[in-house]
Amino acid sequence: MDFSLTPKLEELRDRTRSFIRDQVIPFEKDLRQNEHGPGEDLRKELMELARKAGLLTPHASVEMGGLGLSHIEKAIVFEEAGYSSLGPTAMNIHAPDEGNIHLLEEIASPEQKERWLRPLVAGKIRSCFAMTEPAPGAGSDPSMLMTTAIKDGEDYLINGQKWFITGADGADFVIIMARGEDGSATMFLSDMNAPGIELVRNMDAMDSCFVGGHGVLQFTNLHVSSKQILGELGKGFKNAQVRLAPARLTHCMRWLGQAQRAQDIAIAYVKKREAFGKILGEHEGVGFMLADNDMDLQTSRLNIWHTAWLLDQGERCNFESSRAKVICSEAEWRVVDRCVQMLGGQGVTGETVLMKIFKDMRGFRIYDGPSEVHRWSMARKMIANKELK
Incomplete structure (x- = not known):
């Protein structure tokens, strides 16, 4: 393992460092933040600054509009971005969008990438990942998954409750982990404004750095088509x-x-x-x-x-x-x-x-x-x- 940085990576590190200190840190006392995290107006303004600096969503593939960073390159850049609590939001590398971008790049279909991934990389929309459930559902033990996806003709009906869902408030789409009738788990994609999804409440959390905070979501007969399966059926x-x-x-x-x-x-x-x-x-x-x-x-x-x-x-x-x-x-x-x-x-x-x-x-x-x-x-x-x- 070579610990030296290439001139290109050194330049990217220094550019990120300057961007965070000169353009992002001055926003840390901006009033467009609430008890849950940065507001949408602030997020958009910060992202526009990152876009102009050539630092928006750098971990995404070049094809999708990012810089195609390797994992070791992310380690250098993300540390610099994290120097401010607003840095990850500005550069679109915050949770859960950062992880969802990586997941969609790896396993989403071409149609799913165009519908959800490309605008996510561009910072036009936000996402959330719905896995954790109230007791007796899944927490640290994913095998306790209670949310169900029952076959309805060629499609599925999803029912269940999730909580601690970071970024749920204001998210445009959600990745849902649900259990099939055979007990296997599958991931599904859905727009958040679809009938059958309710943001019950935002949770009162100690942190205040995640856009949208952490929400409780209720799924009631949410209708999803087979085209909304992310990855393979039963391979969640x-x-x-x-x-x-x-x-x-x-x-x-x-x-x-x-x-x-x-x-x-x-x-x-x-x-x-x-x-x-x-x-x-x-x-x-x-x-x-x-x-x-x-x-x-x-x-x-x-x-x-x-x-x-x-x-x-x-x-x-x-x-x-x-x-x-x-x-x-x-x-x-x-x-x-x-x-x-x-x-x-x-x-x-x-x-x-x-x-x-x-x-x-x-x-x-x-x-x-x-x-x-x-x-x-x-x-x-x-x-x-x-x-x-």
């Missing part, structure tokens, strides 16, 4: 793996940018704030926290790069992405937590962006699989197969 769980490993990793990339922002804020603070006769940074306890942060940041970065490199070699990386997700979510959280401690009272107020980063990042250890589930999954694979193939 298998097809989900196409999305899951890369999507876990891109979360790690974006949050790494936020953790680096927190560290930069802390360094700037402890270099000027004085206590007990010297600046805070000269106190051993504070200095140790800075050093620990640097180690956690670099450990996260190297795990991301290694897993991205393996994905670029064609590996599935189910095991490696679980490992990276646990390491990064916990290490990056430790970084932000230490930074709050170093800033003291300022760290728990809106005097800096640090409090928002702290609140937004806490969920990272839960969504896309809690750390405990990933550890359990890794252990099962290690016991079953030493080679982890």
